[in-house]
Amino acid sequence: MFYLISGGSGSGKSEYAETIAVRLAQEEKREKVYIATMMAFDEEAEKKIARHRCMRKKKQFKTVECFMKSSKLILPNNTIVLLDCLSNLLANEMYAENGAKEEAVQEILNGMENIKEQCVHFVLVTNEIYGDGCIYEQQTQQYVKNLGTLNQMLAKIADVVVEVVCGIPICYKGKELIK
């Protein structure tokens, strides 16, 4: 199954996604793999990474780093995969030196297909960034558009689509598949 989990800043989406991955792994007695996407480029990012690491520590995830080129990623077979989050991956592909740049959306779509094919269940965390009504300069506007495009295309192939609000899941697709 493919789970797409979205939410705004501080919505509790990562914690919710981890809970789903842990439950699936327990039920099916499988290993859990966490795909980390954030580059530690400053102190704030380091703190954030440390916070997420701490959350995952008890939950026994194997961590794989993937900042870019997810279409080439090779994973252990038959696991439950959690990727957090798509918005980092997109920023890396669009702005990092070796990123896919204009091909970012296609590269990531290929990447998500690649991951989906290698695992049993795929839990993907994305981000809600459409609620401030601001118009940004062209580069940011393109980013917003790309993430929106990805969210829509991935929601189409996802079995479950959930928005997390104040830690509470609102299910838009596949209600019968989550308890």
Added chain:
Amino acid sequence: MRKILVIGGACQGKTKWVQDNFKEYRQVSFSEVLRENLQGKVLSAIYLDSFHSTTREWIKAGEDHKKNLEYLRKNLSWVIVANEIGNGVVPMDPFERKWREETGRMLCELAKDADEVYRIFCGIPLQLKGENKV
């Protein structure tokens, strides 16, 4: 008497909906709540609006917002209203980022305590938690 969290985007009719449906709750500011709590009183039926503005003041003033939140949560019954502020592009400014992130986390905590959580959309409530339909 219940604990109720009401969230939603700006200008969605949250305040009006609360004022129409929770008349028995008394509107207060956080400083009033804190003053009375520090005198040892535990309050009931209080209504705090624009909680996101309160959290902004806390963070701006460098106050211990976790401690402030603890005071607020311990009161017997409340309605707390907040804008959803975390659904936009992540801001460049570190203070703005911190405000959004920390406010979101505080709302997650309040949602855990709340008997009911509502999200107001175009003036219409969507109940996210609890059974007591208004």
